[in-house]
Structures are given as structure tokens and as C-alpha cells.
Amino acid sequence: QKEVEQDPGPLSVPEGAIVSLNCTYSNSAFQYFMWYRQYSRKGPELLMYTYSSGNKEDGRFTAQVDKSSKYISLFIRDSQPSDSATYLCAMTSSGTYKYIFGTGTRLKVLA
Amino acid sequence: ETGVTQTPRHLVMGMTNKKSLKCEQHLGHNAMYWYKQSAKKPLELMFVYNFKEQTENNSVPSRFSPECPNSSHLFLHLHTLQPEDSALYLCASSQAVDRSKHTEAFFGQGTRLTVV
Numbered sequence: 001q002k003e004v005e006q007d008p009g010p011l012s013v014p015e016g017a018i019v020s021l022n023c024t025y026s027n028s029a030f031q032y033f034m035w036y037r038q039y040s041r042k043g044p045e046l047l048m049y050t051y052s053s054g055n056k057e058d059g060r061f062t063a064q065v066d067k068s069s070k071y072i073s074l075f076i077r078d079s080q081p082s083d084s085a086t087y088l089c090a091m092t093s094s095g096t097y098k099y100i101f102g103t104g105t106r107l108k109v110l111a
Numbered sequence: 112e113t114g115v116t117q118t119p120r121h122l123v124m125g126m127t128n129k130k131s132l133k134c135e136q137h138l139g140h141n142a143m144y145w146y147k148q149s150a151k152k153p154l155e156l157m158f159v160y161n162f163k164e165q166t167e168n169n170s171v172p173s174r175f176s177p178e179c180p181n182s183s184h185l186f187l188h189l190h191t192l193q194p195e196d197s198a199l200y201l202c203a204s205s206q207a208v209d210r211s212k213h214t215e216a217f218f219g220q221g222t223r224l225t226v227v
Binding site: 002004008032034036041042043044045046049088090097098099100101102103104 | 115117142144151152153154156159161166167169201207214215216217218219220221223
């Protein structure tokens with residue numbers, strides 16, 4: 001079993017839709033959770049960073065962490081064609097420098 | 112423009128060549144990382160340096176040799192690579208005082224490496 005599971009997509013939605021991206025994980029020690037956006041031929045760009053459980057909102061983006069279910073989500077409201085990219089989840093724990101990444105979900109927002 | 116700069120952006124090298132990838136971070140961070148990104152695979156951690164000391168070597172073949180002369184610069188020296196080493200090589204940095212505390216990692220744009 002992979003430490004982090006993420007549906008590779010592609011996920012196609014119409015402009016203006018609410019997008020839900022998810023990751024599940026197996027290591028209960030993970031405490032720090034990140035979402036990155038990666039455009040084609042570019043490096044990953046940090047979108048959201050959360051510690052432990054709960055929600056965090058930044059503009060159109062909301063990150064949710066449910067540690068009891070080992071499940072994290074990224075919601076994008078009012079999606080735009082410019083949101084079309086690959087979204088990577090990442091997580092880590094105390095006691096290590098290793099960030100574990102999902103494979104990424106490719107999102108296409110259609111105009 | 113990110114606070115982490117990688118050069119070159121693209122590199123084509125033969126299997127007998129020796130080349131180096133360079134990374135520089137302008138964020139005042141103390142930890143630096145090399146990751147490998149291949150198609151349809153998660154990012155693979157290769158090396159971690161904290162305060163210039165190597166803290167992780169994720170079973171990387173010896174044809175990849177990292178060097179960290181200071182907290183702002185990181186190199187990846189390449190020699191006798193194989194075609195399967197073709198990938199996007201990403202450098203990242205973070206502020207990690209020690210293993211008990213974390214901040215988010217920031218990435219450079221990557222070097223697209225093709226081994227022919």
C-alpha cells in the first residue's frame with residue numbers, strides 16, 4: 001500500500017464549478033499537510049499548508065484535514081481555466097525531513 | 112519568480128558525460144532538498160541537507176553526487192547516467208530548525224534532464 005494515495009484524474013469541470021481534490025494516507029504520524037499546484041514544465045507552487053486537523057481558507061481555496069479518517073481535501077471555488085494544472089498533496093511528520101507526495105491529480109477547467 | 116532558482120532549466124547529456132545541476136535559495140532557509148519527478152510517479156526524495164549537513168540519502172545510486180557548500184547553494188553532480196535517469200529534477204528549501212518542527216517546502220522550477 002502506498003503511503004499517500006491520490007487519484008491521477010484527469011478531472012474535467014466547467015468554469016465556475018466547485019472542485020474537490022482528495023488524498024488518503026496510511027501513516028497516522030503525519031501532522032503537516034500541503035497542497036501544491038504544478039503547471040506543465042514548471043516546479044510545484046505551494047498553495048496551502050496546514051497543521052493537524054481542521055480547515056484553512058485562502059481566497060478561493062479551502063484545505064481540510066480529517067486525521068481520524070486519514071483524509072485531506074482541497075476545495076476550489078469558482079474554478080477558472082487558469083486553475084488547470086496538476087495538484088499535488090504532500091505530508092510529513094515530526095522526526096523526519098521527508099515530505100511524502102501523492103502522484104498528483106490533473107485538473108482541467110473548461111471555459 | 113520563486114525564491115528558489117535552478118540552472119540550467121534544460122539539459123541533454125550523453126551517458127559518458129559529467130554535468131552539474133545548481134540550486135540557489137534566497138529565502139534564508141536552512142534545509143535544502145533534491146527531488147526527482149518522473150511521469151506518473153510521485154516526487155521521489157533523493158537528498159536532504161540541513162545546515163550544510165546531509166541528513167537523508169534515499170538510497171540514491173552513486174552516479175548522483177550532491178554537494179552543499181553553504182545553506183543557500185546546492186549542487187547535484189551527475190556522471191555516467193542512464194536513459195532511465197531522464198526526469199525533472201527539483202530543488203526545494205524549507206526552514207526546519209530540527210526534525211521536530213516543520214515549515215512548508217518551496218520549490219524551484221526544475222531542470223528537465225534528458226540522458227541520451
